[in-house]
Amino acid sequence: MAWNQPGNNGQDRDPWGSSNNQGGNSGGNKGGRDKGPPDLDDIFRKLSNKLGGLGGGKKGGDGGNSNDQRRSGNTGRLVSIAAAAVVVIWAGSGFYTIKEAERGVVTRFGKFSHLVEPGLNWKPTFIDQVRAVNVEAVRELSASGTMLTSDENVVRVEMNVQYRVTNPERYLFSVTSADDSLRQATDSALRGVIGRSTMDRILTEGRTVVRSDTQRELEETIRPYDMGITLLDVNFQTARPPEEVKAAFDDAIAARENREQKVREAEAYANGEIPVARGKAQETLERARAYKARVTLEAQGEVDSFARILPEYKAAPQITRERLYIETMERVLGHTRKVLVNDKGNSLMVLPLDQLMRGQSGSAPASSGDSTNLMRLPPASSGSERASSSTSFSPDDIMDQRRVNSQRNDTQREGRE
Known part of the structure; x- marks a missing residue:
């Protein structure tokens, strides 16, 4: 209109x-x-006619051209609406959100542009691309395989590596795939360490050493590539022989464990017995030293006693010999239960008092003439013979007798202890 x-x-x-x-x-x-309001359709139609008539002149007033112009106006309006909708959709599609644990890596036409922080962001669609990289999660990868040891044995090894992304840009663009590169580097480092170790060491006490050596070599391998990752831990999980020889290796490990157990038991027994033996040895040495000191002192005492007796013996030999004899007999017969009685005859009677004391209680003591309770000794020698026999004693004999008596006394004392 x-x-x-x-x-x-x-x-x-x-x-x-x-x-x-x-x-x-x-x-x-x-x-x-x-008097009606203006028609928007007519406005759009005339605008389309103006744009379409720039290259040609005006046409005459033909009634059929009115419908063509109306259709052209509708088409232009749809194109404008479609263009506006496309612009709105394009602008709305550029909004995106980065999570708290992530960082966004923006590339513009395929080339790195910048990093974006967590939150709501916008990018021009079809121009910028954003890849979110988690920088807080702990990632894991496993490495395993059948490897050859230094003693030419085959062992099956499994290892787990934990790492975290610290530089998203280097993680995405330093190498083609940082995860695959790390897996290959782990396998290479593990094979190198296993190749320098023996089978027994890997299966027993060398597990900690293998883990630390593998982590050190892995860090040295990936450092030149600067892949933007940081190793957290390397776990040496299992190491076992192939299934075909596993039974033999199990027997060997069991024998080694039994040997170590026996060695520990022997060490424990030695630790218990050696101090006791050392104590006994020390006790024996102390007793020997005490005995030595005692014998030495006794010998010195006997020497002093002999030195005191010698002047008396030189002054009165007969009297000294008689006195020494009487003292010796007193010490010897003082420890016996038998009593020697002189019956004023030519013989001595021995009274077995120990047998009499063990007799029946209340019985009368046996008479001195009873032959069952008395033992008669051979007749004593005459005075001249006794005198001649007395002169046969010497100071050396007396000292020997005293020494014998002292040793007998020591033996009896030790027996009572």
Whole structure:
């Protein structure tokens, strides 16, 4: 619909300032005035006609062109709406969110541009690309395989590596795939360490050494590549021989454990017995030293006693010999239970008092003439013989006798202890 201006003889005026004298447009104007509101469809149609008529002249007032112009206006309107919708969709598709534990790596036309922090962000679609990388999660990868040891044995080894991404840019662009590169480096480092170790060491006490050596070599291998990752831990999980020889290796390990157990038991027994033996040895040495000191002191005492007796013996030999004899017999017979009685005859009677004391209680003691309770000794020698026999004693004999008596006393004392 057109706007009708007064004083224009009923002709339609283009709202854009141009006149339109086509007969098809004036059919709806009656009385030279249209008081209705402007038609948006007509505005869009005329705008399309203006854009389409830039390359050609105006056409005559043909009634059939009105429908064509209306269809062209509808098409232009749809194109404009579609273009606006595309712009809105393109702008809305650029919004994205980065999580708290992630960092966004922005590439513009395939080249690294910058990093974005967690939160809501916007990017121009089809121009920038964003890849979110988790920088807080602990990642794991496993390495395993059948490897050859230094003593030419085959062992099956499994290892677990834990790491974290610390530089998202280097993690994505330093190598083609940081995870695959780390897996290959782990396998290489593990094979190198296993190749320098023996089978027994790997299966027994060398597990900690293998783990630390593998971690050190792995860090040295990936350092030149700067892949933006940091190793946290390397866990040596299992090491076992192949299944075909596993039974033999199990027997060997069991025998080794039994040997170590026996060695520990022997060490424990030695630790218990050696101090006891050392104590006994020390006790024996102390007793020997005490005995030595005692014998030495006794010998010195006997020497002193002999030195005191010697002047008396030189002064009165006969009297000294008799006195020594009597003292010796007193010490010897003082420890016996038998009593020697002189019956004023030529013989001595021995009274077995121990047998008499063990007799029946209340029985009368046996008479001195009873032969069952008395033992008669051979006749004593005459005075001349006793005198001659007395002269046969020497100081050396007396000292020997005293020494024998002392040793006998010591033996009896030790027996009582």
